[in-house]
Amino acid sequence: QVQLVESGGGLVQAGGSLRLSCAASGRTFSSYVVGWFRQAPGKERKFVAAISRSGGSTYYADSVKGRFTISRDNAKNTVYLQMNSLKPEDTAVYYCAADYGWLVTTTKGEYDYWGQGTQVTVSS
Numbered sequence: 001q002v003q004l005v006e007s008g009g010g011l012v013q014a015g016g017s018l019r020l021s022c023a024a025s026g027r028t029f030s031s032y033v034v035g036w037f038r039q040a041p042g043k044e045r046k047f048v049a050a051i052s053r054s055g056g057s058t059y060y061a062d063s064v065k066g067r068f069t070i071s072r073d074n075a076k077n078t079v080y081l082q083m084n085s086l087k088p089e090d091t092a093v094y095y096c097a098a099d100y101g102w103l104v105t106t107t108k109g110e111y112d113y114w115g116q117g118t119q120v121t122v123s124s
Contacts, residue, residue, distance in 0.1 A: 009118030022096030038092035
């Protein structure tokens with residue numbers, strides 16, 4: 001089992017940057033695919049980015065490609081989401097999730113563990 005804790009959210013102006021962190025407990029963190037999802041008020045939770053166990057493969061939603069970068073440091077049991085050129089439509093609660101599997105997935109139902117979320121608000 002793994003526990004996930006997100007941090008790094010906050011209020012930022014449009015065009016600004018934030019870096020989210022997802023810290024995991026457990027010694028087998030490198031056995032998990034990790035994804036970031038976000039949920040705006042009144043909307044369903046949607047895929048943002050995901051990274052393979054080794055960090056060698058990454059995937060992004062079209063809406064964030066070129067602006068967001070996912071990375072991981074397995075020695076620190078942490079996954080990061082660097083968010084640049086933020087837009088008001090990026091405002092949401094951001095969740096990290098872990099999947100004990102081999103293949104990177106963009107489907108939220110495939111993820112086994114979830115963090116509590118961190119709020120990101122982008123003002124115009």
